[in-house]
Amino acid sequence: MTEHRPWRGVLVATALPLNDDLSVNHDRYGEHCAWLVENGCDGVVPNGSLGEYQVLTPEERARVVETAVAAIGGERVMPGVAAYGSAESRRWAEQAGEAGCRAVMLLPPNAYRADERSVLAHYAEVARSGLPVVAYNNPIDTKVDLVPELLARLHGEGHIQGVKEFSGDVRRAYRIAELAPELDLLIGADDVLLELAVAGAKGWVAGYPNALPRASVELYRAAVEGDLDTALPLYRQLHPLLRWDSRVEFVQAIKLSMDIVGRHGGPCRPPRATLLPEQEAAVRAATEKAVAAGLA
Numbered sequence: 001m002t003e004h005r006p007w008r009g010v011l012v013a014t015a016l017p018l019n020d021d022l023s024v025n026h027d028r029y030g031e032h033c034a035w036l037v038e039n040g041c042d043g044v045v046p047n048g049s050l051g052e053y054q055v056l057t058p059e060e061r062a063r064v065v066e067t068a069v070a071a072i073g074g075e076r077v078m079p080g081v082a083a084y085g086s087a088e089s090r091r092w093a094e095q096a097g098e099a100g101c102r103a104v105m106l107l108p109p110n111a112y113r114a115d116e117r118s119v120l121a122h123y124a125e126v127a128r129s130g131l132p133v134v135a136y137n138n139p140i141d142t143k144v145d146l147v148p149e150l151l152a153r154l155h156g157e158g159h160i161q162g163v164k165e166f167s168g169d170v171r172r173a174y175r176i177a178e179l180a181p182e183l184d185l186l187i188g189a190d191d192v193l194l195e196l197a198v199a200g201a202k203g204w205v206a207g208y209p210n211a212l213p214r215a216s217v218e219l220y221r222a223a224v225e226g227d228l229d230t231a232l233p234l235y236r237q238l239h240p241l242l243r244w245d246s247r248v249e250f251v252q253a254i255k256l257s258m259d260i261v262g263r264h265g266g267p268c269r270p271p272r273a274t275l276l277p278e279q280e281a282a283v284r285a286a287t288e289k290a291v292a293a294g295l296a
Contacts, residue, residue: 006075006102007134007162007186008203009042010220013050013080015210015255016064018266024060028264030071032210035263039213043076044068045105045205047092049141050251053080055269061092065099074100078134082107086125093129103132105164105205108144116150123159134162134186136205148172152179164188164205165196168246173199187220190245194235197223207245208238210265211257211287215295237293240286249275256280257287261296 014036017028033044046064047053053061068077081092081104093104106126108119127133135154139145146154146163154160165172166188173185173196187196187204197204197220209216219238222230235242244253252275255265267274275283290296 005161005184005202006043007078007105007132007184007205010040010204010206010209010217011043011045011078011186012036012041012206012209012213013045013048014068015251015258015265016046016051016056017264018269020267022267022269024056024064025264025266026063026067029064030067032263033068033071033077036209036213037072037076039209040217041206041209041213042203043078044072046077046079047082048080048105048136048205049138050207050210050254051080052251052269052272053082062095062099065096065101069100075102077101078103078105080105080107080136081126082110082136084109084111086122089122089126090129093126093131093133097129097131101131103134103161104129105134105136106160107136107138107142108146110142110144113143119144119146119150120154120157120159123154124157127159132161133159134164134184134205135160136164136166137188138166140166140168148175148179151176151183155180155183162186162202166246168192170195170199173201190242191239193220193242194223194231197231198226207250207254208241208257210254211261211263212238212241212290212295215290234295237295238290241283241290244283249279253279253283256283260284260287261291 017025083089137146162184164186184202219234258265
């Protein structure tokens with residue numbers, strides 16, 4: 001762990017174990033956080049999109065953060081604090097600080113296609129919580145694109161310290177480094193891990209380590225160290241799974257892989273539907289192949 005930059009390294013955007021009645025299984029969640037750290041991950045990101053934060057009650061959302069902190073310590077927990085309103089996001093950041101967390105991750109305004117002034121005001125408001133903020137750029141889902149020039153401005157004004165980059169455009173890594181060399185680039189999509197690691201990423205907010213932590217951590221460490229002899233074959237082996245992280249059905253796919261390897265993924269809350277039979281077959285085949293290759 002990097003004490004003053006706790007967002008560095010492999011931070012798993014945790015899937016949230018649900019019971020058959022769709023209630024949150026907090027005991028399993030705490031155990032899952034501990035298991036991830038035991039298997040080499042540096043920390044967790046609860047209440048991200050993979051954690052189904054949008055369909056949690058406020059009480060559940062707060063307890064998820066508290067459960068993760070109790071399991072692995074606040075310095076290893078960077079909650080997502082996205083919300084429709086800036087004031088609400090700030091309240092979630094303050095709750096994270098009260099729980100013992102050292103940083104938070106924040107989407108731009110996502111109730112509408114916000115302009116640059118709104119984005120700047122949103123991040124400024126949440127930064128007033130006093131916790132370092134890592135921006136989350138997901139223009140596919142939010143329709144707001146944190147382009148390198150805007151990220152540089154957000155960083156220059158002290159509102160953000162890092163960015164989870166999920167645009168899929170690996171060319172941006174170099175532009176971000178030119179415009180804001182002190183802004184930490186975090187890999188945001190599993191299926192561009194190697195490309196962004198080679199480009200200088202300082203961390204990975206990761207999906208598939210929920211099911212395959214050891215192999216994923218080995219891949220990340222080799223990639224950031226430039227050990228392509230290790231990283232490239234492993235990346236090719238894992239890529240049939242990693243690419244699901246960039247698909248609409250990523251939550252269902254990762255939870256299915258967790259179930260297959262003996263973890264508890266469980267169902268998703270509506271409106272997320274179950275995988276189509278052909279999707280389930282593809283995820284199952286790729287996961288079983290990874291297991292057979294000793295990657296689980």
